[in-house]
Amino acid sequence: MADPVRVLVLYDHPLLGEGLSALMASVPDLHVERISMCDPDAMERAIAADPDVVVLEEGGPVGLLDVLRGSRCRAIVDVSMSTSQAWSIRREEISTDPESLIDRIVGACLGDRRLVAPLPVVG
Amino acid sequence: MPHTPPTLRVLVVDDQPLFRKALAGLVNAQLDMTVVGEADTGMEALERVRTLDPDVVVMDVNMPVASGVDGVRAIRGAGYATKIVMLTISEEDDDLFDAIRAGANGYLLKNIRPEVLFDDLRGVMRGEAPIAPAIAHKLLDALREGPPRPHASTTPGEGETALTRRETEILQLVSAGLSNKEIANQLTITEGTVKNHVHNTLEKLHLSNRTQAAAFTVAQGLSAPRPSNPDRS
Numbered sequence: 001m002a003d004p005v006r007v008l009v010l011y012d013h014p015l016l017g018e019g020l021s022a023l024m025a026s027v028p029d030l031h032v033e034r035i036s037m038c039d040p041d042a043m044e045r046a047i048a049a050d051p052d053v054v055v056l057e058e059g060g061p062v063g064l065l066d067v068l069r070g071s072r073c074r075a076i077v078d079v080s081m082s083t084s085q086a087w088s089i090r091r092e093e094i095s096t097d098p099e100s101l102i103d104r105i106v107g108a109c110l111g112d113r114r115l116v117a118p119l120p121v122v123g
Numbered sequence: 124m125p126h127t128p129p130t131l132r133v134l135v136v137d138d139q140p141l142f143r144k145a146l147a148g149l150v151n152a153q154l155d156m157t158v159v160g161e162a163d164t165g166m167e168a169l170e171r172v173r174t175l176d177p178d179v180v181v182m183d184v185n186m187p188v189a190s191g192v193d194g195v196r197a198i199r200g201a202g203y204a205t206k207i208v209m210l211t212i213s214e215e216d217d218d219l220f221d222a223i224r225a226g227a228n229g230y231l232l233k234n235i236r237p238e239v240l241f242d243d244l245r246g247v248m249r250g251e252a253p254i255a256p257a258i259a260h261k262l263l264d265a266l267r268e269g270p271p272r273p274h275a276s277t278t279p280g281e282g283e284t285a286l287t288r289r290e291t292e293i294l295q296l297v298s299a300g301l302s303n304k305e306i307a308n309q310l311t312i313t314e315g316t317v318k319n320h321v322h323n324t325l326e327k328l329h330l331s332n333r334t335q336a337a338a339f340t341v342a343q344g345l346s347a348p349r350p351s352n353p354d355r356s
Contacts, residue, residue: 022149035246
């Protein structure tokens with residue numbers, strides 16, 4: 001049996017954070033924790049929780065970049081109190097080597113770069 | 124036999140499904156409360172009040188199509204005395220005073236702790252009027268000095284309805300050619316809220332489109348002053 005997905009809800013508004021956590025906790029394959037951004041140690045606790053997915057409430061003192069860089073989570077789901085839209089980001093660490101970076105940029109839009117980029121001219 | 128308090132029947136009205144479901148789940152987890160229905164506009168709230176007869180309506184203020192204030196007006200206009208508590212992120216004077224004038228029994232902010240909200244909902248059934256502490260001073264100020272006057276009151280037709288300060292501001296930006304998105308960015312509010320204000324404004328002024336709104340603004344001398352250009356000193 002697969003391990004449950006560890007979800008961390010990082011919230012600013014308790015009604016949203018606590019309600020959303022309770023909602024997700026009723027799903028059998030999810031293990032849900034929640035941390036209020038008002039907690040001064042919120043980011044440290046979030047890193048220590050080592051979740052698979054962070055559900056982040058937008059607009060609070062902890063931002064997307066903090067989570068992206070600080071946590072090892074595989075995905076971030078960005079939610080907001082003021083819009084019906086949410087966004088999900090699959091987190092992937094890549095090298096800053098320019099070739100890898102360009103591969104990733106092209107690959108993100110067009111698939112495998114080797115299939116779409118012109119072959120280098122060999123002199 | 125232990126006394127069991129009667130279950131408080133709650134209607135949740137909010138256009139954001141995630142927040143609405145989160146709140147409904149928390150309400151349902153209370154032993155003495157149950158969510159009997161949900162709605163996502165002020166007008167839908169009236170329909171739910173008619174069919175479900177809730178004890179209390181928890182209603183957002185800024186919703187597209189029909190705002191929470193429109194919903195309160197509609198529910199009161201239809202003769203229902205159901206308790207209505209606004210639950211919003213808006214700390215705008217206009218929203219607060221409009222909601223209270225329309226007949227809301229309470230005005231709370233969405234940063235409230237769940238247990239405080241639940242106590243407030245129980246309180247409203249005892250006749251209390253919960254107001255978020257952060258904005259209660261506005262009501263006290265209004266009692267001392269009188270409520271803020273609506274900003275513009277000139278309308279082209281009969282049955283005049285004054286525009287709120289926010290509606291006037293948005294009317295000026297519409298007339299300056301800004302899109303809803305640009306207005307939302309400038310005022311740091313959501314596009315949905317802008318859309319809602321534009322709709323209400325056109326309706327109040329009996330206008331049918333943005334071009335007519337621009338012409339009306341110029342004719343009434345309501346155009347916003349042009350910002351000075353620092354490059355042309």
